[in-house]
Amino acid sequence: MITKTIMCPHCKNKITIQGNPGEKTYVTCPKCNTKGVFTFPEEKSELKTTTTSFTIEVDGLTKIYKDVTAVNDLSFNIRTGEIFGLLGPNGAGKTTTIKAILSLIHANSGEIKINGFNIKKEGIEAKKNVGYLPERVAFYDNLTPLQTLHFFCELKGADKSVAKPLIKEVGLEDAINRKVGTFSKGMVQLLGVAQVMIGNPSVYILDEPMGGLDARWVKIIREKIKMLNEQGATVLFSSHILTEVENLCDRVAIIDKGKLIAEDTVSNLNKYLRIKPRLEISIPGLNGKVPKVIKSLEGVEAVDAKDDTLFVTCESSVRSRVITTLEEAGLKIAGIKTIEPSLEEAFVKLISEKRGDA
Amino acid sequence: MTGVNPRAIYTIAKKEFLDNIRNKWIIVLTIIFIILTIASSYLAGGQAGGGEMFGGMEETVVSLISISAMLIPLIAIMLGFSTIAGEAERGALSVVLSYPIRRGEVLLGKFLGLGSVLAVTPLIGFGLGGIVIAATVGAEEGLAYMAFIALAIILGLMYLSLVIFISALCKSRMRAIAGGVILFFWAMIYGVIIMGVFIATGGSYQELMSPTGMANLPDWFWASVVLSPNDTNQMAIMQAFGLEHSLLQNSNLSIKIKFSLLIFHLIIGKIERTQ
Numbered sequence: 001m002i003t004k005t006i007m008c009p010h011c012k013n014k015i016t017i018q019g020n021p022g023e024k025t026y027v028t029c030p031k032c033n034t035k036g037v038f039t040f041p042e043e044k045s046e047l048k049t050t051t052t053s054f055t056i057e058v059d060g061l062t063k064i065y066k067d068v069t070a071v072n073d074l075s076f077n078i079r080t081g082e083i084f085g086l087l088g089p090n091g092a093g094k095t096t097t098i099k100a101i102l103s104l105i106h107a108n109s110g111e112i113k114i115n116g117f118n119i120k121k122e123g124i125e126a127k128k129n130v131g132y133l134p135e136r137v138a139f140y141d142n143l144t145p146l147q148t149l150h151f152f153c154e155l156k157g158a159d160k161s162v163a164k165p166l167i168k169e170v171g172l173e174d175a176i177n178r179k180v181g182t183f184s185k186g187m188v189q190l191l192g193v194a195q196v197m198i199g200n201p202s203v204y205i206l207d208e209p210m211g212g213l214d215a216r217w218v219k220i221i222r223e224k225i226k227m228l229n230e231q232g233a234t235v236l237f238s239s240h241i242l243t244e245v246e247n248l249c250d251r252v253a254i255i256d257k258g259k260l261i262a263e264d265t266v267s268n269l270n271k272y273l274r275i276k277p278r279l280e281i282s283i284p285g286l287n288g289k290v291p292k293v294i295k296s297l298e299g300v301e302a303v304d305a306k307d308d309t310l311f312v313t314c315e316s317s318v319r320s321r322v323i324t325t326l327e328e329a330g331l332k333i334a335g336i337k338t339i340e341p342s343l344e345e346a347f348v349k350l351i352s353e354k355r356g357d358a
Numbered sequence: 359m360t361g362v363n364p365r366a367i368y369t370i371a372k373k374e375f376l377d378n379i380r381n382k383w384i385i386v387l388t389i390i391f392i393i394l395t396i397a398s399s400y401l402a403g404g405q406a407g408g409g410e411m412f413g414g415m416e417e418t419v420v421s422l423i424s425i426s427a428m429l430i431p432l433i434a435i436m437l438g439f440s441t442i443a444g445e446a447e448r449g450a451l452s453v454v455l456s457y458p459i460r461r462g463e464v465l466l467g468k469f470l471g472l473g474s475v476l477a478v479t480p481l482i483g484f485g486l487g488g489i490v491i492a493a494t495v496g497a498e499e500g501l502a503y504m505a506f507i508a509l510a511i512i513l514g515l516m517y518l519s520l521v522i523f524i525s526a527l528c529k530s531r532m533r534a535i536a537g538g539v540i541l542f543f544w545a546m547i548y549g550v551i552i553m554g555v556f557i558a559t560g561g562s563y564q565e566l567m568s569p570t571g572m573a574n575l576p577d578w579f580w581a582s583v584v585l586s587p588n589d590t591n592q593m594a595i596m597q598a599f600g601l602e603h604s605l606l607q608n609s610n611l612s613i614k615i616k617f618s619l620l621i622f623h624l625i626i627g628k629i630e631r632t633q
Binding site: 099102103104123124125127128130132133134135136137138139140141142143147151152154155156157192195205 | 369
């Protein structure tokens, strides 16, 4: 017999259940009557709760603006407790998808469920445990951050006493009595981050949460997402930068022109997306010949030469070895440029390789 | 719509009130209203009595009607034009709508919150002016004066519902501003348009200008007043002071029209923003 305490994905109520290893149990939350399935782990070691329920279900979502199909028959499911990345280049339909999930825009067709509630028919229940942060946010110029958060606490039915600690948590305590109208863009974004955590939602929907922020803030937001997830929250966030998603998401969906290209774990997608940066090394007198020493160097994926420029595709960790090898071979390097792979390049590779598989 | 949440409506209304009551134009316009009331009273008194004296409430209101009919729509438009379009453009509305709240509740909350801000200006402006008149001239027709203030607020609410409706239809703040300007001009020139239509369809100037001719004006001419909050307001104020004489056959008509119009605007305004 194992005794386990699990958290209701809907109301965050803690439920203690008992069962045998490997046994499947149907659980009904005594507080909010949400039904779920819990499978007891086979061995005692791994204790990460895995319910088979989905927190967000998107089925056949289509949104057409006048003559542009922004989202085209999109379907994907987000499992309870995972960090899910919605990835795609600018204009791929990420924001449209997120807005449709929250019913902020009316989709032409498709069915969306959050925590098992249909967003159109049971919108109030569906949105009860959701925290949403839009890509760009502005609040009310004449209110202070404290008044702003009090307003959102009241809307969510949360205790107003959480407002002050949240403002402290995002580092705005010095501006607590200033009008939001006097805030810089970054400060408003921070207030948005505080807003999203009101009432400890079980689902976070974040639209480009790291977009336009400097490296320090990207790191802080990554850590915040990880922390919220460890506390049991399900996170959906969108991004157009591949490196933002790596090491953070359990699974990602890649969309382009409103269509789903891939939905997989990050490690699986990495096999497709592993595109290395390319070095452009100018060597006077090269005359389009590839030096033999480079060809045989470990870690170098591809080499090419044109006129006085040598193109080397390799991991960035191999970069210095490439340069010393060239210098040891007696070649004079006039300049080096590193071309980082773009997400678009990765998509092209992904699409072409997927076609190759089929 | 089942189970409208009054708490959510109250929360939105409170936010709108706190956010907009600090608008410096509201304070400026309130002061302007106080000055205008006292000046109108002085002017009206001069006209009626021929000497330098303050006029009573009735005379004051007669000269205040047109100025309040211009300023109150202006306040409503100023408060309401960006409340939906502006917030939608800036992203704040998306955040609000991601909370467990219905669109209708947001709209109604905004109407009530902005409406209470709007009520502050005539209430304090005309109210203080009225106290001055009561103290210097006397509180004759005091009840009617209060009705005048109430009607001014109702006029404001009618414009507010219209302008929130326009704001909800417009996709950008700039378009909403244009919509507000058009609404304002509509309010100002409506009477001229209707008179033009009357003449063009075979009416004569004499009918329009003489008191006896007015009694013979066609029904549609009076009914058309429904489309102009300003004119319905003017008639209601006249009724409050017992000045209806030949203008209206049915004494309760304009009040009825006014309230039906208010409800009508509210219903239109509640049409949810689809997009």
